[in-house]
Amino acid sequence: MNAPVTLGLIQMSMTDSKEVNLKKATMMIEEAASKGAKIVVLPELFATLYFCQTPKDSSFFNLAESIPGPTSKALSELAKKLSIVLIGGSIYEIADGKRYNTACIFGPDGKTIGTYRKSHIPHDPGFYEQDYFGSGNQTIKVHKTPFGNIAVGICYDQWFPEFARIAALKGAELIVYPTAIGNADVPPVDPKIPEDWETMWRSTQVGHASANCIYVAAVNRVGNEGSTHFFGGSFIADPNARLLKKADDCEQIVLAEIDLSYPKKMQDAWRFLKERRPDLYADITKKA
Numbered sequence: 001m002n003a004p005v006t007l008g009l010i011q012m013s014m015t016d017s018k019e020v021n022l023k024k025a026t027m028m029i030e031e032a033a034s035k036g037a038k039i040v041v042l043p044e045l046f047a048t049l050y051f052c053q054t055p056k057d058s059s060f061f062n063l064a065e066s067i068p069g070p071t072s073k074a075l076s077e078l079a080k081k082l083s084i085v086l087i088g089g090s091i092y093e094i095a096d097g098k099r100y101n102t103a104c105i106f107g108p109d110g111k112t113i114g115t116y117r118k119s120h121i122p123h124d125p126g127f128y129e130q131d132y133f134g135s136g137n138q139t140i141k142v143h144k145t146p147f148g149n150i151a152v153g154i155c156y157d158q159w160f161p162e163f164a165r166i167a168a169l170k171g172a173e174l175i176v177y178p179t180a181i182g183n184a185d186v187p188p189v190d191p192k193i194p195e196d197w198e199t200m201w202r203s204t205q206v207g208h209a210s211a212n213c214i215y216v217a218a219v220n221r222v223g224n225e226g227s228t229h230f231f232g233g234s235f236i237a238d239p240n241a242r243l244l245k246k247a248d249d250c251e252q253i254v255l256a257e258i259d260l261s262y263p264k265k266m267q268d269a270w271r272f273l274k275e276r277r278p279d280l281y282a283d284i285t286k287k288a
């Protein structure tokens with residue numbers, strides 16, 4: 001049975017310097033660990049500015065690096081130094097001439113427990129990610145760590161209930177979503193209908209937590225980059241849809257104690273996973 005463990009989310013702003021961003025991330029991770037965090041999560045693309053606001057610009061391609069590479073090696077060493085599970089947000093990866101948005105999961109010994117390439121790639125005004133990333137085609141993974149079973153999705157993955165449900169069915173007790181979401185300077189779908197992206201974003205993921213009886217945590221970047229304001233709001237939700245902690249719109253370390261033995265108890269009690277009817281769900285695999 002898992003013991004309670006402290007989860008730490010690193011909500012930070014970024015500059016155009018990888019070195020500066022990595023140094024800040026390191027300092028904040030060390031502070032989270034000093035306050036008892038044993039699982040620490042960085043935001044999406046934490047080492048760079050969010051360059052996807054601009055349609056395809058090949059000058060940004062040189063930001064991509066291999067894995068292992070300088071950023072992943074630094075995170076590996078830090079995980080070992082602090083004896084933590086470190087989920088390195090995501091890194092702009094280049095592999096075999098293709099580029100991906102990739103998360104690395106490191107164990108307390110510094111070894112790579114697993115990697116995950118973002119599966120769902122948005123392509124909207126202010127978020128032109130299909131111009132920069134290929135889609136990861138891995139099956140959804142659950143990473144067994146010394147502190148519990150963790151699935152990692154990246155940003156846009158968080159809008160898809162299929163991802164969360166499959167992760168829960170595979171034994172995830174916690175899903176973490178490194179994120180880069182904000183209010184871009186684009187017109188609303190319908191000017192007569194107000195849009196509140198932060199509430200919609202958070203409500204969707206809290207729904208994943210309760211519908212699957214698991215913990216869900218999302219860690220966002222914060223600050224103004226170009227015409228986009230990244231609103232922070234990182235949070236940790238429990239299987240009862242309670243927000244254990246929520247960040248403000250500023251740089252912040254979010255800490256909460258979670259009990260990863262609790263999801264299985266909730267799943268056994270509510271039986272959402274056991275009472276599914278897969279024989280009726282074939283339509284969900286068809287393209288809309």
